[in-house]
Amino acid sequence: MLSFKVTVPPVAEPVTLDQAKAHLRVDFDTDDLLIMGLIGAAREFCEVYSRRAFFEQTIVLSLDAFPLFTYNNGTIPPAQMHGWPYYSAYWDPLCIRLPRPGTVSVESIAYRDLTNTVQTLDPSTYYVDLTSEPARIVPMPSLTWPTTQLYLPGSVQVTYTAGSYGDGVATNNCPRAVMAAMLLMVGHLYEHRETVSELSLKEIPLGIKSLLDTVKFDSFTFAGGY
Known part of the structure; x- marks a missing residue:
């Protein structure tokens, strides 16, 4: 099994408070904290739907073991794998693929030994x-992943x-489609503050999801053999 979580959120949002207030046509400061919270909620929704991290954030991916490879997708002792040909068809299953592209850097890989x-x-x-997208981590040639606690x-x-x-902050290359989707979500959350409504509502054509589909990452395998 595998899972991941954001441990350090981004320090900035793709949409600023001023941009959101202009979209909402709000010219007073009373709701500033509320609107900032809605911007964060909109960004989190858009990241989950598009399967991307927009601005730099720290993520921890948790795996039960390193991916190991045999022809039948089982595991064999790493010492027996050193002589195998280093061809991608054999070694691609050893890749660890990182969720929420795009990856900027890998800080560490920690594991529990035997x-x-x-x-x-x-x-x-x-x-x-x-x-590549997603980013991939593989052992260096002639090496394999270590054996973990069973x-x-x-x-x-x-x-x-x-x-x-x-x-x-220093770099902001956020697509306008993402910003527009976030503004639509902020507008919806600002106008509808309850979980139910007496009105019959329906999603507008070419709305939030259509905008996010332009950047959505839709092909993923976290680790070979999983």
């Missing part, structure tokens, strides 16, 4: 491909920074 001791992999033992969930923790459009 003595249940937390170890941190030497960065020289693995390669991070930041040019039957212990979350034995592997990959900590990395992801942000498709910069940090939001």
Whole structure:
């Protein structure tokens, strides 16, 4: 099993308070805190739907074990794998693919060894491909992933920074479609503050999801063999 969570959120939002207030046609300051909260909620929704990290944030990916490969997708002792040909058809299943592209950097890979001791992999033992989407991590040639503690969930923790459009401060390359989708969501949440309505509402054509479909990441396998 695998899972991931954001441990350090972005320091900026794709939509500013002034932009949101202009969209809402609000010219007073009383609702500023409310609107800022709605901007954050809109961004979180848009990131989940598009499966992307917009601005740089820290994410931890949790795996129960490193991906290991055999012809029948089982596992074999890593010592027996050193002589295998280093062809992509054989070794692609060893890839760890990182959710919420685009990945900026990998900070660490920690795991529990057979003595249940937390170890941190030497960065020289693995390669991070930041040019692909999603980013991929593989062992360096002639190496394999280490053996982890058996039957212990979350034995592997990959900590990395992801942000498709910069940090939001020094760099902001956020597409206008994303900003427009967020503004639509902010407008909806601002006008409808209850979970139910007496009105019959329907989603507008070419609305939030249609805008986000232009940047949505829709092909993913976190780790080979999983």
